[in-house]
Amino acid sequence: MPYRTFSRPTEAVRTVRQARLYHQEQVPAEAVEELLEIARWTGSARNTQPWHFIIVTDREKLRKVSQLRPPINWLADVPLAIALVMDGANPMSEAYDEGRVTERLLIAANMLGLGGGVAFFGDESQVAEGKRILGIPPDRLARSLVAIGRPTTTTDHRPTRATPGRKSLAEIVSQERYGARA
DSSP: OOOOOOSSHHHHHHTOOBOOEEOSSOOOHHHHHHHHHHHHTSOOGGGOOOEEEEEEOOHHHHHHHHTSSGGGGGGGGOSEEEEEEEOSSOHHHHHHHHHHHHHHHHHHHHHTTOEEEEEEOOSHHHHHHHHHHTTOOTTSEEEEEEEEEOEEEOSOOSTTOOOOSOOOHHHHOBSSSTTOBO
16 A cells, blocks of 8 residues: 655645545555554543444445535545544543544545545534434444545535635744734
C-alpha cells in the first residue's frame, strides 16, 4: 500500500479536506486495518479507550443513515464509513475523545492516499434513528460516521458550503493573555 509522504507535518494536516464525493472502489482491507489500528492507538481521557468502531459498507444502511438529514445525503454513495460508538459513561470527556479519534482517522486516511469526511446524525431524534439503523444500544453515545474512500473531489458540492481558507495567526493568537498581540 503506497503511503503519501510530506515534507513537513503541517503539510500532512493542511492537505486534509472534508470529502463528500468518492470513487466507488472498495477501500483495501489493509488500509482499513491500518485505520483501525490508528484509531485504537488514539489517546483518550484517563486511557479509558471508550470507543467501539462499526465498519459500514452495506449500501442500504448507508442510504438510510444518509436520509437522517439533508446535509449528510452524500453518505449514500461512500464506499466505507466507520461509526464511532462511545461507551456513554462520561459524555463530556467522550466527546473530546470522539474528536481526537475522528481527526486521527482523517489524517491517517490522507496519509494512506485516501480521503475522509465526517457526517453527524443530527438532533436527538436523528441520533436515536441512526443508532437504531446501526444496531447501537441506546445507552451508548454515537452521533457520527467517518467516511473513507478515494475522493473524486474535495470541493464542497453542496449549495450551503462554507467559505474556504483560514484566519491569519495574528487574528487567533495572543501572548500570555487574551487579546495581547503575540
